[in-house]
Amino acid sequence: MGWLFLKVLFVGVTLLGCLYPLVDFCCSGDTRGQKPNFVIILADDMGWGDLGANWAETKDTANLDEMAAEGMRFVDFHAAASTCSPSRASLLTGRLGLRNGVTHNFAVTSVGGLPLNETTLAEVLRQAGYVTGMIGKWHLGHHGSYHPNFRGFDYYFGIPYSHDMGCTDTPGYNHPPCPACPRGDGDGPSRTHERDCYTDVALPLYENLNIVEQPVNLSGLAQKYAEKATQFIQHASASGRPFLLYVALAHMHVPLSGTRLSADRRGRRPYGAALREMDRLVGQIKDKVGRTARENTFLWFTGDNGPWAQKCELAGSVGPFTGSWQTRQGGSAAKQTTWEGGHRVPALAYWPGTVPINVTSTALLSVLDIFPTVVALAGASLPQDRHFDGLDASSVLFGWSQTGHRVLFHPNSGAAGEYGALQTIRLEQHKAFYVTDA
Numbered sequence: 001m002g003w004l005f006l007k008v009l010f011v012g013v014t015l016l017g018c019l020y021p022l023v024d025f026c027c028s029g030d031t032r033g034q035k036p037n038f039v040i041i042l043a044d045d046m047g048w049g050d051l052g053a054n055w056a057e058t059k060d061t062a063n064l065d066e067m068a069a070e071g072m073r074f075v076d077f078h079a080a081a082s083t084c085s086p087s088r089a090s091l092l093t094g095r096l097g098l099r100n101g102v103t104h105n106f107a108v109t110s111v112g113g114l115p116l117n118e119t120t121l122a123e124v125l126r127q128a129g130y131v132t133g134m135i136g137k138w139h140l141g142h143h144g145s146y147h148p149n150f151r152g153f154d155y156y157f158g159i160p161y162s163h164d165m166g167c168t169d170t171p172g173y174n175h176p177p178c179p180a181c182p183r184g185d186g187d188g189p190s191r192t193h194e195r196d197c198y199t200d201v202a203l204p205l206y207e208n209l210n211i212v213e214q215p216v217n218l219s220g221l222a223q224k225y226a227e228k229a230t231q232f233i234q235h236a237s238a239s240g241r242p243f244l245l246y247v248a249l250a251h252m253h254v255p256l257s258g259t260r261l262s263a264d265r266r267g268r269r270p271y272g273a274a275l276r277e278m279d280r281l282v283g284q285i286k287d288k289v290g291r292t293a294r295e296n297t298f299l300w301f302t303g304d305n306g307p308w309a310q311k312c313e314l315a316g317s318v319g320p321f322t323g324s325w326q327t328r329q330g331g332s333a334a335k336q337t338t339w340e341g342g343h344r345v346p347a348l349a350y351w352p353g354t355v356p357i358n359v360t361s362t363a364l365l366s367v368l369d370i371f372p373t374v375v376a377l378a379g380a381s382l383p384q385d386r387h388f389d390g391l392d393a394s395s396v397l398f399g400w401s402q403t404g405h406r407v408l409f410h411p412n413s414g415a416a417g418e419y420g421a422l423q424t425i426r427l428e429q430h431k432a433f434y435v436t437d438a
Helices: 002-016 062-070 084-093 121-127 218-239 270-292 309-314 324-328 367-377
Strands: 037-043 072-074 131-136 155-158 205-207 210-213 243-248 297-303 347-350 359-361 407-411 422-427 430-433
Touching (some): 037 084, 037 218, 037 270, 037 367, 062 270, 062 297, 062 347, 084 121, 084 367, 121 243, 121 367, 131 218, 218 243, 270 297, 270 309, 297 367
Parallel strands (some): 037 297, 131 243
Antiparallel strands (some): 072 347, 155 205, 297 347, 407 422, 422 430
C-alpha cells in the first residue's frame, strides 16, 4: 500500500509539475528551430494612454516603447471584455463569453471557473509538443480541476485572482485604503462590504498546487514574477522543446505596490512609479528572450481591459478615448464599460527577423485573435467542434496586410444590462452603442 501511494504521488507530481525541477522539459524528437516559442504578457487595468508610444504625455514605459520601435504597435486593438475574468477566458479560448460561459468575474467564494469543456491555448500547444508555463494572475477558477495545472499549464506560479481580493501585510495604494491582514488569534473583522476590503482571507501565492506564501508580500511580487519567468525561459530554451509562457501581471490593478518606487523623487504619483516597475519587469523578460531564444520567440504584449476610472489618480490613462458623451452624464468611459476606453488596449508584437520593425498597424484586432494566431504559427490545429470569434492575424504580423476584423462585438462587462450581452458593435470605422431605458 505504501509503494502504491508513492507511485501515485510520483506520477501526480511528474504530470502536474508540482515541483518546478520535475517539469518535463525533456525533448521528444528534435524540435529546436522548427516551432516558434511564444511569450504572451497581459497587463491588468492598463490604459491605452499608459503606453508612451501611444500617448506622448506618458514618459514611464521606456522598455515597452523600445519594443514598439523594434516591432509592431497596434493602435486599434481591443480586449474581448472590459473586466478581468471574461477577458482572460477569451484570450485562452479565442471565444466570447457568450460562447465560453465566462461573462463576469469569479469571486473568492466561487466554486467554479472556466467551463471544463473549453479547450485552452495551453492545452492545444501542449498537445503539439510545447512545454507550457504561466506566471501571474489566473482568475478563471481556483478549486480542483479549474486550477491552471489542470488547464494545460505544466508550470504555474502566481495568485488565483486579483490581488485586491485578499488581505496582505503590505496593502499598498488603493481607494478606499484597505488594512493589512489582522494579527493574532482573535476574531478579526470580516470583509467590510461597503469598503470592498477583504480581511478574512489572506491572499495566497501558488507554485503549482502548493501555497508558498500567504499573505503575499506585494512589494516583492514583481521581482518574483520576473525571476520565475526568466527561469522558465532558460530551462525551456535549454531543453530544445518549444515553449509557451503566459505572464499575467498584477500591474496596473490596485492596490499599487507601496514600495520605495512609489516615493518618486520628482514628486510624481504612485501610478507612474508602478508603471515604471511594470515596464522594468517586461524589460527583464524581453532581455532574457534576447539572450536565449531571440530569433525564434514571438513576444505579444497587451492588456485585459481599460483603466479602473473609479480609482481616480490610481488609475491609468485612456488617452484620447474619454467618452465625452458618457462622462458628461456623470459616468465612466473606462473599465467595465463598452466605451472605447473600456476595451481599447495597448498592444505590441515583437519577433526579430519576422515581425517588421517600427511599424504602426491600424488593423482592427482583438485579444480573441491571440488563440488562433498562435495556434497557426505553432503549426497546430484548432479544435473542430466549436466556433471561434478570433482570427489568424499572421498576415498582419508579417506586414503583408492591414486587414483585421470587419466586425467586432463588445459585451457588457458590468456597467449596465445583462452580463455578457452584446452591447456594442464595431463595423469597420463605425461603432453602434445600444442604450435603452429601464
